[in-house]
Amino acid sequence: MEAFAVLLSVGATVFTWLFFSLFIAFLAYCFYIKYIHMKYDHIPGPPRNSFFLGHSPTFVTIMKNDGIVHNRFLEWAETYGPVYRMNILHYIILVVTCPEATKEILMSPKYPKDRFLYKRLFNLFGQRFIGTGLVTAIDHETWYKQRRIMDPAFNTLYLRGLMGTFNERAEKLMDKLSELADSNKEANMLQLVNCVTLDVIAKVAFGMELDLLKNTSPFPKAIEICLKGMVHYVRDVMYEYNPRNRTFVNEVRDACRLLRTTGAQLIQKRKIAMQNGEDVPKDILTQIIKTAATEETMTEEDEEFMLDNFVTFFIAGQETTANQLAFCIMELGRHPDILEKAKKEVDDVIGMKQEISNDDLGKLIYLSQVLKETLRIYPTAPGTSRDIEEDMTIDGVRIPAGVNCMFSSYTTGRMEKFFKDPLTFDPDRFHPDAPKPYYCYYPFALGPRSCLGLNFAQMEAKVVMAKLLQRFDFNLVAGQTFDVKDTGTLRPKSGVICTIKHRKYKN
Ligand code: HEM
Numbered sequence: 192m193e194a195f196a197v198l199l200s201v202g203a204t205v206f207t208w209l210f211f212s213l214f215i216a217f218l219a220y221c222f223y224i225k226y227i228h229m230k231y232d233h234i235p236g237p238p239r240n241s242f243f244l245g246h247s248p249t250f251v252t253i254m255k256n257d258g259i260v261h262n263r264f265l266e267w268a269e270t271y272g273p274v275y276r277m278n279i280l281h282y283i284i285l286v287v288t289c290p291e292a293t294k295e296i297l298m299s300p301k302y303p304k305d306r307f308l309y310k311r312l313f314n315l316f317g318q319r320f321i322g323t324g325l326v327t328a329i330d331h332e333t334w335y336k337q338r339r340i341m342d343p344a345f346n347t348l349y350l351r352g353l354m355g356t357f358n359e360r361a362e363k364l365m366d367k368l369s370e371l372a373d374s375n376k377e378a379n380m381l382q383l384v385n386c387v388t389l390d391v392i393a394k395v396a397f398g399m400e401l402d403l404l405k406n407t408s409p410f411p412k413a414i415e416i417c418l419k420g421m422v423h424y425v426r427d428v429m430y431e432y433n434p435r436n437r438t439f440v441n442e443v444r445d446a447c448r449l450l451r452t453t454g455a456q457l458i459q460k461r462k463i464a465m466q467n468g469e470d471v472p473k474d475i476l477t478q479i480i481k482t483a484a485t486e487e488t489m490t491e492e493d494e495e496f497m498l499d500n501f502v503t504f505f506i507a508g509q510e511t512t513a514n515q516l517a518f519c520i521m522e523l524g525r526h527p528d529i530l531e532k533a534k535k536e537v538d539d540v541i542g543m544k545q546e547i548s549n550d551d552l553g554k555l556i557y558l559s560q561v562l563k564e565t566l567r568i569y570p571t572a573p574g575t576s577r578d579i580e581e582d583m584t585i586d587g588v589r590i591p592a593g594v595n596c597m598f599s600s601y602t603t604g605r606m607e608k609f610f611k612d613p614l615t616f617d618p619d620r621f622h623p624d625a626p627k628p629y630y631c632y633y634p635f636a637l638g639p640r641s642c643l644g645l646n647f648a649q650m651e652a653k654v655v656m657a658k659l660l661q662r663f664d665f666n667l668v669a670g671q672t673f674d675v676k677d678t679g680t681l682r683p684k685s686g687v688i689c690t691i692k693h694r695k696y697k698n
Pocket of ligand 1: 325326338392504507508509511570572573574575576633634635639641642643644645647648
């Protein structure tokens with residue numbers, strides 16, 4: 192009995208101390224948040240929703256209502272100016288639309304990628320996702336080592352060699368559209384172009400034959416689930432702890448695992464072929480293997496690192512291009528005059544030819560303008576962010592070190608200040624003689640960490656669009672929305688449903 196009393200008293204003391212320590216820690220954290228507020232509150236910004244959570248309740252509400260956070264960034268940029276502040280717990284995020292600061296920060300290797308965001312993408316809900324691959328590598332050395340090795344798979348000469356695959360895969364889409372035209376069925380263009388871009392990246396990057404317009408595959412779904420999971424994981428830290436989300440969280444983990452195990456099998460097969468001295472393509476897979484250590488010194492971490500890049504290319508190299516194509520088709524469907532002009536150019540440059548050459552792409556100048564204008568209003572990868580580790584001044588505002596700067600091409604692309612009548616789709620803004628936008632248009636980011644796949648993506652997009660315009664008339668089915676869906680990347684909410692007809696050629 193006495194022993195029990197002693198135990199009870201020890202327990203009560205421990206509990207009291209624990210409670211007291213937690214209370215002190217909480218109080219200290221509150222003081223720290225207060226200190227952060229005092230340090231940064233001179234930077235303009237919207238009122239906080241709460242002392243503790245800062246502005247994050249606003250974003251959670253927008254996400255719950257299926258809205259676009261970038262619209263709020265735009266609204267606040269119009270109200271609070273070229274640099275404004277947002278708070279989340281003790282973190283400070285600045286949204287920068289000032290072109291000079293955009294130039295200074297994005298063009299310099301001095302400003303690393305934002306640790307909070309990119310480190311978080313290392314895994315999704317505990318399952319390794321894109322780890323420290325090209326997109327998420329933060330430290331300059333780690334990134335540069337990979338980028339140097341990957342560059343040859345994206346040089347102009349190598350990309351020219353991919354024209355055959357771009358043509359061949361786009362031709363499969365034309366066959367599918369032909370079937371739909373013959374049977375008078377509607378086409379979900381987003382879904383169809385997604386199949387093409389996934390087919391292309393799987394084939395040219397990893398030597399995989401998916402043929403998604405004919406076969407079913409778990410990959411499209413897995414990629415979609417990963418992207419959706421990514422948004423919840425990054426924007427809502429409490430998401431995974433809500434029991435209602437458990438099923439989806441497990442689906443995300445399974446989807447990551449599927450991508451990584453597929454990568455592991457392909458890498459293993461390619462490594463054996465390389466060891467046997469077989470002639471292997473100089474594709475992305477081969478370059479990924481080269482980014483890791485030599486076989487003798489290969490550690491488990493090196494293997495994981497290769498998988499990080501496998502998943503990175505699967506994710507980065509597909510969906511953004513598909514969404515750009517779908518938005519482009521949507522805007523052409525809404526603007527018959529622009530559509531006619533683009534068709535005429537395709538007729539003049541390509542005529543009835545089936546195989547489009549790299550030289551042809553160079554002559555499709557108006558189509559390039561259309562694709563650029565599409566990414567102005569709909570930058571499918573809407574932004575990037577950097578850590579500021581030294582004090583600086585942006586547009587006359589003193590910025591103490593320790594903040595994170597976000598750059599949203601969606602925001603700047605829709606500001607009247609930079610583009611007159613910003614919501615009007617006008618490809619002539621990108622006419623070769625028009626003045627170039629000054630650090631307010633960067634759908635592929637800028638500087639050393641800009642998109643490695645820019646030329647790849649735009650060659651692929653042009654081949655698909657040129658063939659579509661050459662062969663078919665399409666009309667948007669009435670009643671669908673032209674809204675944007677924010678899934679981390681941006682995509683057309685409606686799916687861009689069209690009726691398709693074979694084009695009739697005038698003699
Ligand atoms: C319309 C299509 C595309 C758009 C709009 C786009 C946009 C972007 C953006 C904005 C970034 C910077 C991301 C960040 O800072 O977080 C990026 C990075 C990257 N993209 Fe793309 N991308 C596209 C297509 C592609 C394709 C087709 C590939 C590969 C085949 C690719 C591979 C990459 C890679 C590897 C990076 C990381 C580059 C580095 O940090 O060195 N992208 N892309």
